[in-house]
Amino acid sequence: MPPSTTKTVSALSKNYFQADDLRIALQEESFSLNISRGETLILFGTDMPALSVLVDIISGFHPSLGETLTISGKDISSLPTGERRLSLVSNRENLFPHLSVCENVEFACLAQQQDKKSVPARANHLLSLLALDGVRTKYPRNLSDEEKLRTKLAQSLARSPDLLILDDILAGLSVATARRIEFLLTRLQKALALTILRTESRQESALRSGGYIAFFSGRRLLQVSSPADLYERPETATVATLFGGSNALVGQIIDDYDDVYTIHLACGGVVEACKPLSEKATASQVGDTCLVCVRPDRISPFFGKNSLQEESEHPPVRGILTEVLHLGVHVRMIIRCDNGIEIELHRPSVQAQRIPKLGTAVELAWPASHALAFPLEADLY
Known part of the structure; x- marks a missing residue:
C-alpha cells in the first residue's frame, strides 16, 4: 500500500491545541487540526461514528495511529488518557448511578487529586454554574436528559481540562433543550475561556456554534473553514x-x-x-x-x-x-x-x-x- 499523504489544515492562527498526522483508519489520508485558545472547532460530517473514533483517538481511549498531539507546545501524544488534561463528554458514558448529582461532581474533583477540604466548595461552584442546585441530591435515575448532561459537563469542568471535547452531546435532545445547552456552552466558554473540540450531527447546531467547522465526508477531511466560506x-x-x-x-x-x-x-x-x-x-x-x-x-x-x-x-x-x-x-x-x-x-x-x-x-x-x-x-x- 503506498504511503498516505498528509493534508494539513490550519483552521485558526496562534494554535493552542494542535493535532498532526491524524487519521481515523490506517488506510485513510492523514490530516491536521488546529484550535486557538478559547475557541471552538466543530467536527461535522456524514459519518458520526467515524468522528467519535476520531475524538476517542485524541482523548486516548482509542489506540494511537501515529498522530502527534500538542497543547501549548507540549507533546501529549504518549501520555496516558488521565494525564492528557483533556476531558471527553459523550452520550456513551453514564453517571455513577449510586451517587447523587453532588457526589458525582465531588468524585470528579477527588479523581483529580484536589485538596479534599476544597472539594465541597469546588463542587458547589460547579453546581451553581451548571444550574444544578435544585437537583443536587437527586440520583441519575430521577434526572431528565438535560440534567444528566449538565451533570456530565460539571464533572468534566471539575477536571479543569485544557481541551474540552464534546461528542455529539445534543443528539436525542429536543430542539428547545438543545438550544438551552448551546446557550449554556456559549456562556461557559466566555466565562471560563474554554477551548472546545466538538462533534455535531446537526448542521444547524454546527452553524450556531459560531466557530470554525471541519467538514468530513466519511473518514476524509474535506475542508476547515468558517460557515460562510463553506457555503460561499x-x-x-x-x-x-x-x-x-x-x-x-x-x-x-x-x-x-x-x-x-x-x-x-x-x-x-x-x-x-x-x-x-x-x-x-x-x-x-x-x-x-x-x-x-x-x-x-x-x-x-x-x-x-x-x-x-x-x-x-x-x-x-x-x-x-x-x-x-x-x-x-x-x-x-x-x-x-x-x-x-x-x-x-x-x-x-x-x-x-x-x-x-x-x-x-x-x-x-x-x-x-x-x-x-x-x-x-x-x-x-
Missing part, C-alpha cells in the same frame, strides 16, 4: 452539495472568459458559472466535463410565456414543475428536466400564492456569480 467558497463539489445543499448538474465547458465558464448542461440549456473561489480548489479547462453547483435559493424560475432565449443567445434550462412543498420560511419546488434530472429551488414563502399548478412549464436562470463549476467527482456521479 467550497473547495469541492462534495462540500458544495453535502454541506451547502447545492444542485449538482453535469455539463461540458464550451468557453472560458475572465474566470467565468460557459457550460452546456446534460439536462439541456447553456449556463454560466464561476471558477471555484477557493485557492485550494481545482480549476477545469474548455472541453472538460464538470459539475455546476448552484444552491436552491440562488435559482430564479420563470413561468411566463416569453422565453428567456429571447434575451440571450443561449437556450435556457427548461423543465416541468413536479413538486411544491411549503416549509415555513421558504417554498421548495422540484423542476424535472427532459432527461429526468430534477433541480431543487427555494422561493420565499411570501411568494407561495404566485406559484402555478403542477405540470407548468418553467425556465430557470441564475447569475454566473451564484454558481460554481467543479471537476467531475466520481463519488458524486
